[in-house]
Amino acid sequence: MEKETTWQRWVKGMGKMKEEVKEHFSQLWSKKETGEKDWEELEELLIQADMGPALSLEIVEEFREFKKSRGGDDWQEWLYQKLFSLLEGNDPSLFASAKEGELKAIILSGVNGVGKTTAAGKLAYLFRNKGEKVSLIAADTFRAAAMEQLEVWAQRAKCRYFRGTEGADPGAVVFDGISSARHQGDTLVIIDTAGRSHVNKNLLAELEKVVRVTKKLILPSNLESILVIDALAGQNAFLQAQSLFPVADLSGIILTKWDSQAKGGIVFRIGKEFHLPVKYLGVGEGIEDLVPFDAEEFVKTIVY
Ligand SMILES: Nc1nc2c(ncn2[C@@H]2O[C@H](COP(=O)(O)OP(=O)(O)OP(=O)(O)O)[C@@H](O)[C@H]2O)c(=O)[nH]1
Ligand SMILES: [Mg+2]
Numbered sequence: 001m002e003k004e005t006t007w008q009r010w011v012k013g014m015g016k017m018k019e020e021v022k023e024h025f026s027q028l029w030s031k032k033e034t035g036e037k038d039w040e041e042l043e044e045l046l047i048q049a050d051m052g053p054a055l056s057l058e059i060v061e062e063f064r065e066f067k068k069s070r071g072g073d074d075w076q077e078w079l080y081q082k083l084f085s086l087l088e089g090n091d092p093s094l095f096a097s098a099k100e101g102e103l104k105a106i107i108l109s110g111v112n113g114v115g116k117t118t119a120a121g122k123l124a125y126l127f128r129n130k131g132e133k134v135s136l137i138a139a140d141t142f143r144a145a146a147m148e149q150l151e152v153w154a155q156r157a158k159c160r161y162f163r164g165t166e167g168a169d170p171g172a173v174v175f176d177g178i179s180s181a182r183h184q185g186d187t188l189v190i191i192d193t194a195g196r197s198h199v200n201k202n203l204l205a206e207l208e209k210v211v212r213v214t215k216k217l218i219l220p221s222n223l224e225s226i227l228v229i230d231a232l233a234g235q236n237a238f239l240q241a242q243s244l245f246p247v248a249d250l251s252g253i254i255l256t257k258w259d260s261q262a263k264g265g266i267v268f269r270i271g272k273e274f275h276l277p278v279k280y281l282g283v284g285e286g287i288e289d290l291v292p293f294d295a296e297e298f299v300k301t302i303v304y
Pocket of ligand 2: 146194
């Protein structure tokens with residue numbers, strides 16, 4: 001059997017939800033008499049698609065207005081414009097304005113188990129294939145197993161790897177790792193951090209220090225601070241991610257586990273509530289399973 005293309009998997013990740021949403025819009029559009037119940041059903045469906053309550057209500061209300069005024073005769077065009085506006089300016093590229101010849105850095109943060117270490121490995125592979133000289137830095141000094149896991153990814157991606165001792169201060173490890181990378185003539189460091197939860201103040205303080213240390217050594221234009229979010233985590237993902245905002249000075253998002261029946265709406269909710277670009281989607285556990293997020297293509301796939 002031919003291997004599924006990343007695109008196919010990407011689309012499949014949105015599951016049945018996409019078809020249901022489309023069908024609902026189409027039915028409501030052609031229905032002569034619509035009642036409160038019809039609109040409530042649509043709202044419920046959008047919430048189930050992970051758009052979140054506020055955005056779901058907003059879309060329903062605006063669509064109701066549009067239908068009433070018959071401001072156009074094409075609901076798909078309307079929906080396309082509405083959804084695309086939520087992702088306006090979503091640029092998936094990293095280091096769009098990086099200074100050539102200066103070391104670049106990516107910091108990956110996020111709550112436990114979302115896929116940070118996996119994303120670090122995939123990014124190392126991706127950038128190495130683009131000709132960058134990459135170092136993976138294990139700033140998750142919390143568990144020896146975590147550092148070893150990253151080392152395995154470094155071997156797969158065929159890049160350099162830097163770690164400190166177990167329990168070492170992650171800020172100090174990052175300082176040493178970046179200094180070493182610079183000394184070796186690397187062009188990119190990717191920093192994997194420990195999973196943390198909003199209730200653990202120590203880990204949050206550690207992350208803040210990792211970011212602070214990195215900023216001292218890397219130009220702002222050459223730094224990407226990426227929040228990794230599990231696309232399946234729904235409402236929880238939002239609550240947990242919010243706690244990392246003040247400490248990580250984020251520039252973008254990677255959504256992982258897209259292949260495991262993610263519902264798609266989370267992308268719009270992120271656009272609406274976080275105002276951060278989605279950079280990549282994780283579409284599997286393999287090293288190549290990372291696709292750049294193309295907002296236009298994505299909205300087209302949902303609407304048409
Ligand atoms: N299906 C699927 N699984 C993924 C994806 N990304 C990561 N995983 C899996 O999710 C699990 C956790 O991944 P890790 O990369 O260890 O997550 P982490 O955020 O580093 O975890 P901690 O360091 O413990 O906080 C592993 O079993 C990965 O294989 C993805 O895009 N798709
Ligand atoms: Mg990890």
